[in-house]
Amino acid sequence: MKSKKAVNVTKENSKVFFMPDQVKFERVEGNIKTKLRMVLDQEEAVEIRRLELENIGNTEESLEVSCKFEPILSSKEQDYAHPSFNSLFLMMDYDENEKILEVKRRKRGNNEKEMFLEAMFSTDATVLVDNEFETDKEKLQVRGELDIPYKIKKSIPFSNKVGLTTEPVVAMRKTIKLAPNEKK
Secondary structure: OOOOOOOOOOOOOEEEEEEOOEEEEEEEEOOEEEEEEEEEOOOOOOEEEEEEEEEOOOOOEEEEEEEEEOOOOOOHHHHHHOHHHHHOOEEEEEEOOOOEEEEEEOOOOOOOOOEEEEEEOOOOOEEEEEEEEEEEHHHHOOOOOOOOOHHHHOOOOOOOOOOOOOOEEEEEEEEEEEOOOOEO
16 A cells, blocks of 8 residues: 655644635645635625745745636535536536636526636746646546545646536646745
8 A cells, every 4th residue: 555645734834814705824835835815705706716836945846736626506405405417507618718617507497597607727927837627527536535636646637628527627737837935
């Protein structure tokens, strides 16, 4: 059995701040200082995640930065009643020019409003590998896996394909470079 690299999360290297409209996580791991801020808009259904990375070391660092979430686009009641069935109504599309991954929910009835979400992953850092994405959970991770998804953990390239899937996921990745003492 292979041993996994353990990450030592302690009070000394991690902080969490809760506010009414946002949460902020700060962490230092090796030469990388990380600040993640997730903000929710109180008027609109919008979530913005801002990740700030700082290389506090003396050598250049290459980092794969990934984000992943499972889109729902239905009411809580519909999702709790039958999550797999609700997933069948989601369609994915990728706009190569705008670099936006769009998830749209097909209407199930004439009175239902059209629902969609857009995910965009942008940076001002030096990009080594740009805009990889995965929309099928089955391609991203091993079934039943609760840890970091397999393709992310093993640095396996994403498929960059959209299509119908029974288990939709929005996973995006960029590989960036940080010079010593650079913050992006």
